[in-house]
Amino acid sequence: MRDCLLIKSGTLLDVESGFKYLKKDIYIEDGIIKEIGDDLLDFKDNCSILQLDGEIVSPGFIDIHTHVYNGAGLGIDPDIVGIKSGVTTLFDAGSSGAKNFKDFYEGTIEKSKTGVISLLNIAYSGLEQLRYEIADPKNIIIEATKNVVEENRDYIKGIKARASASTVGDLGIKPIEIAKQVASDLGIPLVVHIGNYPPKIEDVLKLMDSGDVITHCFHGKPNGLLNENGDIKDETLEALKRGVLFDIGHGTSSFNFNIAEKAISKGFYPHIISTDIYKQNYNGPVYSLPVTINKMMALGMSLEDCISKVTTVPANTFNLNNIGMLNRGYKADITIFKINNSPMELEDSEGNVRETNKHIEVKYAIKNGELNRL
Numbered sequence: 001m002r003d004c005l006l007i008k009s010g011t012l013l014d015v016e017s018g019f020k021y022l023k024k025d026i027y028i029e030d031g032i033i034k035e036i037g038d039d040l041l042d043f044k045d046n047c048s049i050l051q052l053d054g055e056i057v058s059p060g061f062i063d064i065h066t067h068v069y070n071g072a073g074l075g076i077d078p079d080i081v082g083i084k085s086g087v088t089t090l091f092d093a094g095s096s097g098a099k100n101f102k103d104f105y106e107g108t109i110e111k112s113k114t115g116v117i118s119l120l121n122i123a124y125s126g127l128e129q130l131r132y133e134i135a136d137p138k139n140i141i142i143e144a145t146k147n148v149v150e151e152n153r154d155y156i157k158g159i160k161a162r163a164s165a166s167t168v169g170d171l172g173i174k175p176i177e178i179a180k181q182v183a184s185d186l187g188i189p190l191v192v193h194i195g196n197y198p199p200k201i202e203d204v205l206k207l208m209d210s211g212d213v214i215t216h217c218f219h220g221k222p223n224g225l226l227n228e229n230g231d232i233k234d235e236t237l238e239a240l241k242r243g244v245l246f247d248i249g250h251g252t253s254s255f256n257f258n259i260a261e262k263a264i265s266k267g268f269y270p271h272i273i274s275t276d277i278y279k280q281n282y283n284g285p286v287y288s289l290p291v292t293i294n295k296m297m298a299l300g301m302s303l304e305d306c307i308s309k310v311t312t313v314p315a316n317t318f319n320l321n322n323i324g325m326l327n328r329g330y331k332a333d334i335t336i337f338k339i340n341n342s343p344m345e346l347e348d349s350e351g352n353v354r355e356t357n358k359h360i361e362v363k364y365a366i367k368n369g370e371l372n373r374l
């Protein structure tokens with residue numbers, strides 16, 4: 001007998017695939033979406049049936065900035081911030097480097113139900129130490145990093161580097177230049193965390209190409225993407241034009257409502273929404289990817305726009321095969337949720353509060369065809 005699941009009367013939301021709140025059925029067999037259509041039948045006669053009533057069905061949420069490896073004590077259980085929060089795929093953003101990727105793979109990637117992908121840290125030891133991981137050139141071992149990526153292409157989809165005073169020390173922009181070179185040689189995106197000077201944000205932006213990603217794009221520290229007047233810096237505009245992508249990466253101290261509002265008022269929207277969730281911010285201010293989406297909706301972004309920024313856009317950016325869209329032949333990674341219209345207060349990383357009356361309530365997460373009720 002083959003595993004099958006029939007989702008009846010879902011309201012499909014995947015604009016890229018042509019579904020903008022369209023009522024359809026989805027037939028899943030052996031973890032693959034086999035059919036999407038009207039009034040589908042239980043072809044096997046023995047499928048589980050999930051009868052929906054107004055819930056929205058979207059591709060499984062993807063969070064490109066989390067910490068789910070126990071290095072440096074940051075790592076949280078991937079299934080808590082993954083499947084149990086309605087997120088079917090997580091990226092670990094640089095908790096492991098070439099030195100400890102194998103341990104991360106065996107202890108976390110292989111064991112979790114949630115899909116886990118690595119952005120390998122350019123620092124050899126990853127985030128074993130939480131400060132100055134790339135301040136010592138001896139902790140950047142180019143050949144070892146390249147070899148680990150080459151051997152694990154299915155699980156490593158980018159290079160991560162942190163560009164801020166607490167990481168680069170006296171080396172300034174140099175480690176980020178090396179990270180860019182390594183990512184280019186490997187043909188994968190570079191994901192750079194931005195924060196306090198040094199290095200200068202302008203110097204970081206100049207290095208970034210089309211398809212590279214800046215995370216923590218709306219942090220409230222100095223050395224950001226806007227100038228003191230709240231205008232978008234020229235270097236930011238040039239990077240946008242080149243096709244550099246900007247990601248939220250909320251975190252404990254990297255998301256500020258005021259900055260996000262100013263950026264959005266100038267037409268500067270994030271391309272990707274992610275959490276930078278880990279043990280110390282899971283109980284606030286981050287909580288989950290759906291909560292981070294709620295914050296962006298509170299700033300006026302539409303639900304359909306937010307959903308593409310946690311599904312299609314990350315899948316395309318990192319060349320993830322067969323996830324991120326509701327398509328026949330794609331993996332059955334699906335998030336099913338309701339919109340709750342009761343009022344709710346939301347807090348950023350700096351204590352600023354916004355009110356919303358529209359928030360996501362995840363009901364089911366389907367991973368590889370397996371239904372999980374939340």
Ligand SMILES: [Zn+2]
Binds near residue numbers: 065066067093
């Ligand atoms: Zn992070």
